[in-house]
Amino acid sequence: MTSLSAAEAASATAPAMPAPAAASSYLDEGFNLWSWLTTKDHKRIAILYAVSITAFFFLGGAAATLIRLELATPQGDIVSAETYNKIFTAHGVIMVWFFLIPSIPATLGNFLLPLMIGARDLAFPRLNLLSWYLYVAGALFTVGMLIAGGVDTGWTFYTPFSTMFSSTYVVYALAGVFVVGFSSILTGLNFIVTTHRLRTAGLTWFRLPLFVWAIYATSLILVLATPVLAMTLVLLALERLFGIGIFDPALGGDPLLFQHLFWFYSHPAVYIMVLPAMGVASEVITCFARKPVFGYRMMAYAIVAIASIGFLVWGHHMFVSGQSMYAGMTFSLLSYLVAIPSAIKVFNWTATLYKGSITFDAPMLYLLGFVGLFMVGGMTGLFLASLAADVHLTDTYFVVAHFHYIMVGGSVMAYLGGIHYWWPKVTGRLYPESWARFAAILIFAGFNMTFFPQYLLGVAGMPRRYHQYAPEFQLLNVLSSAGAAILALGYLLPLVYLSWSLMRGKRAPPNPWNAAGLEWQTASPPPPHNFDSPPAPPRKPYDYDPTRPEALPGSAAAAQT
């Protein structure tokens, strides 16, 4: 037991040299497992999250691998139809709730929010630790049940199948997701209070990094949407357990009501996944273009607009479910509207690059990939928002490709880019640049090879969620499965070279990118209390000068005067 915890602590705290003096960085505060499991330091909790969501990411990835293996041939030759249903449900549940929802907010957000606003910690450190425990308990329980009995409803738990017909472990899975929901709510609450109350003196709202804006808007969604999911899951569980409820038409209930309530959470949940990614993009693109972000205020307003309008578009998941035609028209219009602030963001990132002094370090490669893939995913979202096209495309692989471009092409690329960008700050070590660039390009190529064929399959009419398909779809499916193999390799690479850099990477200076932002004003890795002296807020955010790319941001004005 002691040797195990020693080994764990050694791998987790490897970058720290044996430091006999008082803890100089948060990594030196304690070396055993217990010191990590009882920490109230937001930076350590971020690491706890990072380790656990990485485990769930590869677990969900294993399910995806099985799916792509099965779909390499038109026959159902590897798994039965029933097992296939359980596999794609496990993939969806794990990836959505146990990876994507907590991904950027709970790891990078947790680590960076206090640093970026010059605070010592989050407003409620104990609540932050509780969030992690709730997350781990709920996620482990659900995954245990997904493996022990499986759930075959899809991650959407549509009624009446989930209440009346499915004979799998639905209630257990619901219970776990319910618990994880409280972890989301508490994290969101903590971030909101922190952003409002703990900004250092002089750091006004319009001097905040856009990452903070994005995390704040995401927290609003977490706090306002998750309770709706929680109560809906309670009603679903009661209906399944007691045979009475308001969702089952056989009992006088309304299955559309379930879909409305479910998507009232689950559509904004997409913005929980992509808004923080947009925040990362804004940080990284300005830094590697050495230019102030184009239209800072508009970028901030666009974040708020996406979060707000994102609450009003859920009905576009139900165009063919039998909701009224007028509801369909309204939701279609609103879905088009949410594209406007999204397009503003893509436009402004592009304009930030214009006449910038661009370098293509690995974080930049990931985030340029993010912009391109997010744009393709967003534009194909407009196909689905138009009523007539959606009738043809609903429940085909076009939808699958669309949301994977947003969630995987968008969010996961940005998450990886963010990990590389802040890796020196978090660990105090530099990652191997060539390997990181190679992985970024490999992931981009593998991703497109996996999911672009699925757009074509969807337009050709291949339905999702079947383990068999017509033989004429095989070529594109084989292409997709081959791409998935490349993608899997691409995702394993960072795991390997980042772990390597923990031991062998070069020591990182406090600000290896010459980047703006208060987090770069403290040591790498930061001390337990974050700042030795209160950081000075910038006069304006992202004060880069493209004509002097080597200069520290904000030094231009000083040089002129």
Add this chain to the structure above:
Amino acid sequence: MNATSATVRRNTDEEVGLWVFLATEVLFFSVLLFGYVVTRIHHPQAFALASKHTDIVLGSVNTAVLLTSSLTIALSSVSLEMGRRRAALWLLPATLVLGATFLALKFLEYAHDIHEQLVPLPWLHFSLSGPDVAGERLFFYMYFVMTGAHAVHLIVGLALVAAMIVKVARNENPDHSCGAVELTGLYWHLVDIVWIFLYPMLYLISRT
């Protein structure tokens, strides 16, 4: 001086946090209210018929009891601000007693409902009949779920008030307990407001 301002600041963080938490509670209950409304639109007559079988007397008495408890907790928070700790030590237990009375009456009402066979579980006999028994069952399903969720919140509230009584009685950190009672009061009022929605929806609107 420094210590006082630090205390005030900590309380204010908690207050912002509590308001955000109350927002999540509103969304939590809104699912039930929305579900009730949609189901009622599907079964208007059945809901009208079934709701006449709720106990209007106990429901009304309970409304009065709960509203009074909101008054006593609000007064206890004001008295603490004015430094009248002894008044608060009367008002907080009064809140506790009123809240407990509400729960006792609620469980008495549940006992009546069970006795009158109004529990819509499929393996129990359901005494109501009419053209749309499914709708009547759904009314009582929503009645039990909504009042049940409310009762769970009230039990949490009772635990919080009990903790406040201990805190105020010990009087170790008056500034802090003043803020804590205020926050408990905010939560208590929300639970009260939820009942203000439940009472007309479940007891009143079909009785003319």
